[in-house]
Amino acid sequence: MNKKRITFASKIGIVAAAAGSAVGLGNIWRFPSQAADGGGALFIFLYIGCILFFGIPLMMGEFIIGRAGRANPSRSFEKLAPNTSWKWVGLLGVITGFLILGFYMVVCGWTLDYIVQSITGQLMTTENFRDNFFELQQSPFRQIAWMFLFTSLTAFFILAGVKKGIEQSAKILMPVLFLLLLMLGIRSITLSGAQEGLFFLFKPSMEHVKSTIFLDAVGQAFFSLSIGMGCMTTYGSYFRDDTNLRKTSVQVSLLDSMVAVLAGIVIFPAAFALTQSPDTIVSTLVAGGPGLLFITIPELFHHLPLSSLWASMFFVLLGIAALTSTISLMEVVTTYLHEEFQMLRSRAIILLSIGVAMLGIVSSVIPQFFNLLDFATAKIMLPLGGLFTSLFIGWYLDKNILRAQITNNGSLNISIGFIKGYVFILRYVAPAAIGAIFIYGLLF
Numbered sequence: 001m002n003k004k005r006i007t008f009a010s011k012i013g014i015v016a017a018a019a020g021s022a023v024g025l026g027n028i029w030r031f032p033s034q035a036a037d038g039g040g041a042l043f044i045f046l047y048i049g050c051i052l053f054f055g056i057p058l059m060m061g062e063f064i065i066g067r068a069g070r071a072n073p074s075r076s077f078e079k080l081a082p083n084t085s086w087k088w089v090g091l092l093g094v095i096t097g098f099l100i101l102g103f104y105m106v107v108c109g110w111t112l113d114y115i116v117q118s119i120t121g122q123l124m125t126t127e128n129f130r131d132n133f134f135e136l137q138q139s140p141f142r143q144i145a146w147m148f149l150f151t152s153l154t155a156f157f158i159l160a161g162v163k164k165g166i167e168q169s170a171k172i173l174m175p176v177l178f179l180l181l182l183m184l185g186i187r188s189i190t191l192s193g194a195q196e197g198l199f200f201l202f203k204p205s206m207e208h209v210k211s212t213i214f215l216d217a218v219g220q221a222f223f224s225l226s227i228g229m230g231c232m233t234t235y236g237s238y239f240r241d242d243t244n245l246r247k248t249s250v251q252v253s254l255l256d257s258m259v260a261v262l263a264g265i266v267i268f269p270a271a272f273a274l275t276q277s278p279d280t281i282v283s284t285l286v287a288g289g290p291g292l293l294f295i296t297i298p299e300l301f302h303h304l305p306l307s308s309l310w311a312s313m314f315f316v317l318l319g320i321a322a323l324t325s326t327i328s329l330m331e332v333v334t335t336y337l338h339e340e341f342q343m344l345r346s347r348a349i350i351l352l353s354i355g356v357a358m359l360g361i362v363s364s365v366i367p368q369f370f371n372l373l374d375f376a377t378a379k380i381m382l383p384l385g386g387l388f389t390s391l392f393i394g395w396y397l398d399k400n401i402l403r404a405q406i407t408n409n410g411s412l413n414i415s416i417g418f419i420k421g422y423v424f425i426l427r428y429v430a431p432a433a434i435g436a437i438f439i440y441g442l443l444f
């Protein structure tokens with residue numbers, strides 16, 4: 001087993017791959033609707049608090065477990081805590097990843113459908129965007145075909161391997177994504193009347209505050225940073241020995257939050273500037289649901305000159321964000337099958353793709369199943385995974401291993417005070433907060 005594990009090749013590649021996992025549909029589809037639902041600024045404020053206090057420390061924690069274990073999440077836990085139950089936390093993560101794919105992939109499929117609709121110009125000739133989206137939802141065949149295609153596309157990149165497939169694609173796709181987002185953001189805030197939307201997004205409003213706002217913010221932070229299920233553990237297992245884990249987790253989290261806020265800046269100002277009835281737009285946003293982007297966005301772009309161009313840019317952006325995330329999710333399960341069942345990677349990928357497609361078929365046909373998977377993973381399984389990861393590092397993990405990972409065996413100058421503070425957060429603060437929020441959210 002002492003064969004040296006494959007690693008990513010470059011520092012940029014590492015940040016790109018991890019940011020590629022983090023930046024996904026969660027940033028562009030989930031974040032704006034959660035923000036609108038949670039009263040704009042108040043939600044954003046809580047969300048950023050969650051990123052700083054739990055998100056970054058936990059992401060770094062997953063990196064630590066992954067790089068110290070140099071294996072899939074379950075085996076990494078097993079290596080660091082032999083013959084204990086901790087490996088189940090890793091396994092829980094692998095299952096969570098599989099279930100996330102089961103609804104995520106369906107939205108990815110819609111993205112492909114909309115890319116084609118916008119590039120061919122057909123989307124902008126639609127009379128009623130709501131009906132257009134319902135038509136897609138009423139057509140299991142169309143949805144399933146696109147979902148299959150996206151699953152195969154993901155599988156194709158993973159088959160190409162960790163360096164050539166995952167790292168290289170992220171290094172190209174992430175800058176493209178950023179550029180597209182910036183162009184759309186500039187277009188949106190330079191529309192006349194855009195300020196109203198910015199006000200809506202950044203001005204705290206107490207009107208919409210719900211009792212579950214904390215749970216929503218934590219759920220969103222975990223989902224958006226890809227933590228709580230071993231995704232970052234798996235990527236961490238491919239990090240180089242000289243990767244600075246603290247710096248990487250801060251960089252990745254910052255990039256991710258930036259993209260989420262930028263997505264809000266694309267959507268809200270456009271909503272207020274382009275329609276007579278921003279209130280209806282906002283209520284669709286608040287009603288949230290996956291339909292948001294596929295109804296609201298085309299409706300907005302429809303009012304712009306060159307509407308098909310903007311819509312194409314937007315859906316390509318969405319597709320790219322989604323792809324680098326599905327790659328990371330599928331990689332977790334793939335390495336797990338490969339290492340635990342001695343399956344060839346190619347065979348594991350095929351088997352997994354079939355499994356994901358089956359869940360995807362059920363989610364396409366039964367919306368309640370889709371919602372159940374979304375709810376169970378984001379609100380229950382990810383927070384639980386985060387809680388256990390936090391407890392593991394705070395209480396169980398050998399502090400020498402922890403120190404060696406954080407300082408790269410003493411070669412980085414990171415103070416003892418930092419490490420003590422870090423352990424304190426993972427030992428008390430994060431578990432108490434996640435536990436309390438979790439119980440509160442389930443009770444109300």
Ligand code: TRP
Binds near residue numbers: 027
């Ligand atoms: N973070 C991605 C998003 O924002 C989705 C994702 C990828 C994810 N890997 C994950 C979510 C692991 C939770 C856990 O869309």
